[in-house]
Amino acid sequence: MAISNRLKTIAELVTPGYRAADIGTDHGYVPIYLLRNGISSYVIAADLSPGSLEKAREHAARAGFLFEPETGSSEKLQKNGIECRLSDGLAEIHPGEVDAIILSGMGGILMDRILRAGMEVVQTAKELIVSPHRDVELLRAFADEYGYEIAQDLELTDKKKRYHILKIRIR
Ligand SMILES: C[S@@+](CC[C@H](N)C(=O)[O-])C[C@H]1O[C@@H](n2cnc3c(N)ncnc32)[C@H](O)[C@@H]1O
Known part of the structure; x- marks a missing residue:
């Protein structure tokens, strides 16, 4: 798996040691990069599409990082690896479950x-890494409205396309 420069830059903005959720993960490349490089020990790979999630699950399993909690297992169980979760946005992420929330490859409006819709989860996280393919100003306005600091504001070109990546500090 050769990760793109865009996805590598996004993954490297996650603070080392933080648990992360990659919302709209699709192929699961960002979660795998985070585990493989020792940045995070636990990542939720979430997607709305069962087909995308299956792809992420296969890639995570092949990389040796798939984490499948047993049903009924304690919330307090030490979680390590990549947990694949069907989720519309942050709907299936519990408050306090992750420190970093990653959103990339969708539009800013979405x-x-x-x-x-997931403010309860956002407010218990520590940072957001967002890289919309359009309408980035909506994410800047979101940060401003809630008084969150934009800690990094990057622009990069990958395969001749221009991308914005913001790291927003929640607390
Ligand atoms: C173009 S892919 C981006 C994949 C990866 N994040 C990237 O940047 O390369 C967009 C993904 O977002 C997912 N998606 C769209 N709406 C979503 C939602 N409301 N909640 C979770 N995932 C969603 C799609 O199923 C798709 O897998």
Whole structure:
């Protein structure tokens, strides 16, 4: 798996040691990069599409990082690896479960909607890494409205396309 420069840059903005959720993970490349490089020990790979999630599950298993909690297992169980979860935005992420929330490869309107619908989860996280393919100003306005600092504001070109990546500090 050769990760793109865009996805590598996104993954490397996650603070080492933080548990992360990659919302709209699709192929699961960002969670695998986080585990493989020792940045995170636990990542939730979430997607709305069962087909995408299956792809992420296969890739995570092949990389040796798939984590499948047993049903009925304690919430307090030490979690390690990549847990694949079917989720519309942050709907299936529990408050306090992750420190970093990653959203990339969707439009800014959808990202803004996902964040606002999941504010209970956002407020218990420590950082957001967002890379919308359009309408980045909506995410800047979101950060401003909630008084969150934009800690990093990057622009990069990957395969001749221009991308914005923001790291927003929650607390
Ligand atoms: C273009 S892919 C981006 C994949 C990867 N994040 C990247 O940046 O390369 C968009 C993914 O977002 C997922 N998606 C769209 N709406 C979503 C939602 N409301 N909640 C979770 N995932 C969603 C799609 O199923 C798809 O897998």
